Amino acid sequence: MTAAVVTGIGVVAPNGLGIDEYWAATLRGESGIRRITRFDPDGYPVRLAGEVVGFAPNQHLPGRLLPQTDRMTQFALAAGDWAVRDADLDLAALPALELGVITAGSAGGFDFGQRELQNLWGKGPNHVSAYMSFAWFYAVNTGQLSIRHDLRGPIGVFVTEQAGGLDAVAHARRKIRRGARLMVTGAVDSALCPYGLTAQITSGRLTGRTDPRRAYLPFDRDASGHVPGEGGAILVVEEAGQARARGVRGYGTIAGYGATFDPAPGSGRGANLVRAIAGALADADLDPAEIAVVFADAAALPELDAAEAAALAEVFGARGVPVTAPKTMTGRLYSGAGPLDLVNALLALRDGVIPPTVHVAPASVDHDVDLVIGGPRPLRGGAALVLARGRGGFNSAMVVRAGPG
Structure with a gap:
């Protein structure tokens, strides 16, 4: 079966811009x-966040795009540029109808939307930007990436909260298997404005602590x-044969994927994360013992952590x-979290090192998991599992393997 290889990576994160800066910090x-x-x-019960610092949009994007785009789209466009450059691609030399874009979004352009709603309320409808018609929309990153790189093939967006980023990459792989040559995929989110933060607070899942070292645990x-x-x-995913023909080995292969949906609360039925993991392993044709590391969803709520730990123990054995x-260094990035953990997984496999979970002390671990804390740990093996759970019952699991598939 056709293999989908990751050949380009672009990262925008609170602890680093670009793949090298981000990975070194991690x-x-x-x-x-x-x-x-x-x-x-x-005035808010939540005062901490993983903010991206040092990102000046006018240093990365044409001036004409700045008034059209929300902060999250500016991140996505810059990351997309970096990913295409990292893949050493001349997109103009490839058929545009065989190149596509699939991303995920959990909220859309909240910052842009808040600003224009304030203009509407305070100044009147003549002061609302015409770009409001799309800049707030959760699908806007897909559209803007498609336009910027003239990608006219398969196109789409997933809205499954934190699970969405993995779902988008999985669908990109599906399109590669059905004949697309190349897909730009992944996700970037940003909703750190009063409107966006208020919406997030309603979930009841955010910590109110003010010490960054004791907040996300x-x-x-x-x-x-x-x-x-x-x-x-944002990732560039290519058909493996095309990558080889270009002389590109890539970072690794999207080897397996599984997704499930949890039953409604109060139904008496358990969560379905185990089935998602089992599906990803079966899709990759791997046994649990062949997984060298798991990049956890890491909700940091006792009941959700307990459910994830139980699922891992069921599949791999206690501390197996x-x-x-690593998202303890960035905060939960919603749809952007899964693709960033895919980057972590691919780089961990490449360099033979597992990045740490920060701020959690050995004596404080409350579940029977072999948590990597205190610093990086050597990695031995050729496959990694990435997990993401979205609010509302979404579960996604993805296996990546070292090498070109």
Whole structure:
């Protein structure tokens, strides 16, 4: 069966811009979680976030795009440019109808939407930007990437909260198997404005702690919820034969995928994360023992952490596989989280090192998981599993393998 190889990566994250800066910071355990600076958070019960710093849109994008786009789209366009450049692609030399874009989004352009609603309320309808018609929309990153790179083939967007980023990459792989030559895929989210933060607070899943070192603590007995973040990753995924013909080995192969949906709360039926993991392993034709590391969803709520730990124990045995959550350095990036963890997984396999889960102490681990804490750990093996669960019952699991498939 046709293999889908990741040949290009672009990263925008709270602890680094670009793949090299991000990966170096992640291996150092450098957190990008800090007090919110984009507005005064004193009146809100949540005051910490994984904010992207040092990103100047006018240094990365044409001036004509800036008034048209929300912050999340500016991130996505820059990451898309970096991914295409990283893949060493001349897109103009390839048939545009065989090149596509599939991304995910959990919220859309909240910052742009808030600004224009304020204009409507305070100044009147003549002061609302015409770009409001699409800049707020959750599918806008797909559209803007398609236009920017003249990608006229398969196109789509997934809206499955944090699971969405993995779902998008999986669908891109599906399109590669059906004949597309190349897909730009992944996800980037940003909703760190008063409107966006208020919407996130309603989930009841955010921590109200103000010490960045004690805020986001998955699998910790002191867990109190997650820290929100912004950013993500855009990937170039190619048909393996085309990559070989170009002389590109790539970062690794999207080897397996599984997705399930949990039953409604109160139904008496359990969560279905185990089935998603089993589906991904079967799709990759791997046994659990062949997985070298799991990049956890890491919800940092006691009941959700317990469910994830139980699923891992059922598949791998108690403490049967190293588990890590680098998102403790970025916050949960919603749809951007899964693609960024795919980047973590691919780079971990490439370099033979597992990045750490920060701020969780050995004595505080409250579940029977082999959590990588205190610093990086050597990785031995050729496959990694990435998990993502979205609010509302979405479960996604993806296996990546080292090499070109």
